[in-house]
Amino acid sequence: MKRLDAYIARNVMGGTLLAMLVLGGLDTLFAFIAELDEIGRNDYGLIQAVVYTALTVPRRVYELFPTSVLLGSLLSLGALAANSELTAMRAAGVPIAGIVRSVLRAGLMMLVVVVLLGEAVAPMSEQRAQTIKSQASGEEMYRGSAGLWAKDGQRFIQVGVVMPDLRLLDLSIYELDAERRLSSMLRAGSASYQNGAWILRDIERSHLGEAGVTGEHVDEERWPRLLAPELFSVLAVEPRQMAATTLAQYVTYLRENDLDSASFELAFWMRFTTPLSSLVMLLLAVPFVFGSLRTGGAGQRLFIGLLIGVGFHLLNRTLNHMGLVYGLPPMLSATLPTLIFFAVAMLALRRVR
Known part of the structure; x- marks a missing residue:
């Protein structure tokens, strides 16, 4: 039975890898073509576009994994069925x-690799891609493990994360005096851009002077000048690009x-349902290869797989948007x-008989 498990796993994995190479290659190619419009903006050239696109590949692999599993298993198991x-x-x-158990074992082995890719590699890779693009585009910003850093005169600004709606979380501002010594520090829980100004909330300010350090707490302040909001457009973190641990932390922050927090809660739960849906795709493939696709060709299996994949994608997107619009529980x-x-x-x- 172990030899049979290995044989089925080898076929399922091989078919999934082939489907992933095709789907991922096409998706990456289209993404690179879209980046060609950005070439020529300051120092953003062809090499930067290639590197940026390459760094987004881990996220694309993670998102395409369920569809690749479906197509790969239909093609590989269908070939086994066609050959009797x-x-x-x-x-x-x-x-x-x-046979189902052998197929699911193969799926679980692939699932472990893809989850590690999506949770550990993809977020860091996306962060590095955004940093390269912003720096090449002339933005005076640096993004590293400590968050986003920006300089505005004698003021240094550190942002934990930039949300898609232009809300900044975990904001720190350090100001230097004329002799480039630290004169004040400010920490804000959040900042949002409204009516031409930045609104900072939950502020803790410290002033450094010869007499010592003095502090104060302010609930809210309006800053006409902080940073141009256009600088953050390329650095905004979409919920689907964040790791599950990061999403959990910011869902807690937003609730408090x-x-x-609905969109972030939805993205959090989808970090679990996206890889698990690949196992469901494997289960769906088995009845087809034992049924109407047993004597069908690869083209027929591919067509059926595309129909199922598109149907799942449309249903998923529809229910996700309906949940956000009508206030359904994100889970x-x-x-x-x-x-x-x-x-x-x-x-x-x-x-199946």
């Missing part, structure tokens, strides 16, 4: 449940400050598409 290998396995006494919006397709897969498997 699955029929021979069943004739040798291997039940449908045994009575701010809308329900994120998990419902996967649960629906899981139920369909289980019903289909029960009908």
Whole structure:
């Protein structure tokens, strides 16, 4: 049985890898073509566009993984069915449940790798890509492990994260005097750009002087000048690009400050449902290869796979947006598409003979 598990796993993994190379290659190519419009903006040239696009590949692989698993398993298992290998396995006494178990084991091994890629590699890679693009585009900013740093005269500004709606979280401002000595420090829980000015909230300010350090707390301040909001457009972190741990931290922060956290909660739950949906795609592939696709060609299997993948994607996007618009629980919006397709897969498997 171990040899059979290894044989099925090798085929499923090989088909998934092939599908990923095709889908990922096309997605990366289209992304690079889109970046060509940015070439010529200050120092942003062809090399920077290539590096930027390459650094976004881990995120693209993570997002395309469920679709790649579906297409790869349909093609690989379909080929085994067409060659009567699955029929021979069943004739040798291997039940449908045994084949499904072997397929899911292969899926779990791939899942571990992809989750590590999406949680550890992709966020750092995206951060580095945005830094390269901003620096090449002439933005006076640096983005590193300590967050975003910017300089404005004698003022140094550090931002923990830039949200898509131009809200800054965990803001620190350091001001130097004429002799370039630290004169004051300010920490703000958040800052948002409204009506031509920055509104800083939950402020802790410290003044450094010869008499010592004095501090004060201010609930809210209006700053007409901080940084041009256009500088942050390329650095805004989209929820889908953040790791689950980071999302959990900022969901907690938003809740504690009575701010809308629905989109970030949805992104948090999707960090779990996206990889798990790949296992559902594997379950969906098995009934097809034992049924109508047993004698079909690769083109037919590919067409069926695309239909299922597009259907899952559309249902997922629709329920996600409906959840945000109508105030549905983010966990329900994120998990419902996967649960629906899981139920369909289980019903289909029960009908396989």
